[in-house]
Amino acid sequence: MSQAKVGVSCEATKLLAEAFTASLGDSVVTHEEFLKKKRKCKGNLFPQPLDISKLFELSYVSGPFGDKPADSVVIKVFAKLLSGEIITHHVKPDATVLDFQERISDQTGIPFDQIRLVFNSTYLMDYKATLQDCNVRNESTVHVYKQLTGGGGPLQLLVDSTLLDPPFDYDFSDMSDDGTKYYRGGYLYERPYGWKRYAIKVKDKYKDNLWLGPKGIRVDSAEGEWPVSYHGTARTPAGNIAEVGYDLSKGRRFKYGRGIYSTPSLKVASKYAQEFTSEGKRYQIVLQNRVSSDNLKIVESGDGPYWLQPDEAKIRPYGICIREVDN
Template identity: 45%
Template sequence: MKNSLTLGDHGVRNGNVLHMFFRQLGGGCAMYYIDKELFDTRFNYDFTDIKDDGKKFVRGGKNYSRPTGCKRYAIKVNDKYEDNKWLGCSGDIKEWPVAYHGTKENNSHDIAKNGFDLSKCQRFAYGRGIYCTPDPETARLYAKEYVFQGKTYHLIFQTRVNPKTMVVVKKADLNGHGEYWTVPENGHIRPYGVCVYPV
């Protein structure tokens, strides 16, 4: 961040949620925020004390690993898409499977506001596409730690993925971790929640 620029120059407006954390090297300060207007609090969910051992959930024909241990803040999606059948949980054929995506703090606001942008992706270890995983613990490996009010957190996005275009590029190991999916088009992976985990 340049010292001559204001918060407004970075797109921060009155009422934005602003988290600050300090980097050890060089003493620089990085900014982390998502505009509170992008959230739909009616669908927030507290997974912090939930245990899913032995329970099975399915979304879009794929196993759904719930993000236990986090607080999930719902992103507004009602006015973004033609319908929300992709977001269903009844087994409807238009329902999409759940996946997770970990990212850098400076990408979070744009993803919550505009969705994913393949042109901003830099590494394609298993082929071109937006990477995600059905396992929240695998996604957390790509989440950057940040400190807010003296506590450290991870943030990952909860998404739905179009099953017709997603590609399984790496299968899970024996513990269920490490499966990766790629999505070749921006609109075929849709963020609908921000999962915040205490570290």
């Protein structure tokens, strides 16, 4: 068992950059790699620090799944810019990706050819596809990237190490479950044995820190803290964690749909763990979250539970778990 040293190591940021590259499907580099690339481009390259919570946002679906709306229905779709600004669009489900991208261009002034749209971990590249084809439903959020071209030079995503919190890292990679039960927020907490946890800087980010609970190793819950869950960012043949969670919930007494799916089970989360390669070794990445128990819905399945939190503000990623897997 070992605690991380204060300060983000080059090895850690490189590993995270490669993990984010695999998860986003877009190049993410360290600050040092960015400087090297910029020199090669003779300065014609601009940094875009990657907010780590963006990785989480790009891989969940906050809008409902399933039933297709009638052709006459007008749906509300949110376009979220990198600045955090959200623009609401009222469109028909049969509007094409081309139509939607042109609307964003008209409203934001961003040239059409510099816009990249991401929904549910997928770039919307097929301009002929409809929003309905892409599973974009009422109140779904589509993320908007701006790719600079020509004289402006391209944007390069890079790991913003200032958003990491090394004093709270913890290395569970050589540890195993000894049967001790741990609880957080009144729910069983499955510690990430076999993984190394990199902490995200979230202390004092919100109005209080009660949701995190007190620092230190403890088995009992603390008053006001939130339970722990995990979220995989990869897509499987069956879909991602949000789509599968929704499918499991259909036909039950409550038809769940809108909200954020995660799981308290690492076994379940590992099914959706994004794999990537670094220095010839294979790794997996999952995100560790705190979830408010307010209105939390539990969807039971054969492999374990899925949690649905209807309010996306009440689930907060606070750690990144990475483990090496056999080749």
